[in-house]
Amino acid sequence: MGLREVDFVDTADRAIGARVRARRRFLALSQSGLADHLGVSFQQVQKYERGANRISGSTLVAAARALQTTVSWLVGEEAGGDSPPDEAFSALMTPGAMELLEAYRAIPRPRARQALLALAREMGRDEAEDG
Known part of the structure; x- marks a missing residue:
């Protein structure tokens, strides 16, 4: 059974939202700050980042400008040496993943x-065995 268009x-x-969130956090821009650039509420930015609401074309262009990147990068079409694969962005969508990564990065001792x-x-492993 293949992917339905709705699933895609x-x-x-969700992938676009994850890229928006990752780039916003990389720039240390708050959801409210991005919302101000886009002319929407911070709640709307939250919905975009979760993939719950679709970002219109004009809003995507404004987001790329505010996030100092390209629309191509936000939609995952721009290949770059420093662009993590979509799997990494999907993993970062897990609640707490970004915070865990930031805490891990702050640990000075290898x-x-x-x-x-x-x-x-x-x-x-324990969760997989118990579940």
């Missing part, structure tokens, strides 16, 4: 980072 659109909306990684992997 939902996946595309051995402490490795210990945290080992703990997370073990916890993932």
Whole structure:
């Protein structure tokens, strides 16, 4: 059974939202700040970032400008050496993932980072075995 068009659109909306969120956070721009640039509420930005609401073409252009990137990058069509694959953006959509990544990056000692990684992997295995 193949992907229905609706499934593809939902996946595309979530991927675009994840890219908007990742770029906004990279620039240390708040949802309210982005909302001001777009002329929408911060709640609307939250919906865009979750993929719950589709971003119109004109809003996508405004978002690219506000986020100092291109529409092509936001929609995942611009290949670049520093562009993480869509799988990475999907993983960052998991609640708390971005915060965990930021905390991990702030750990100065390599051995402490490795210990945290080992703990997370073990916890993932426990959940998979219990579920």
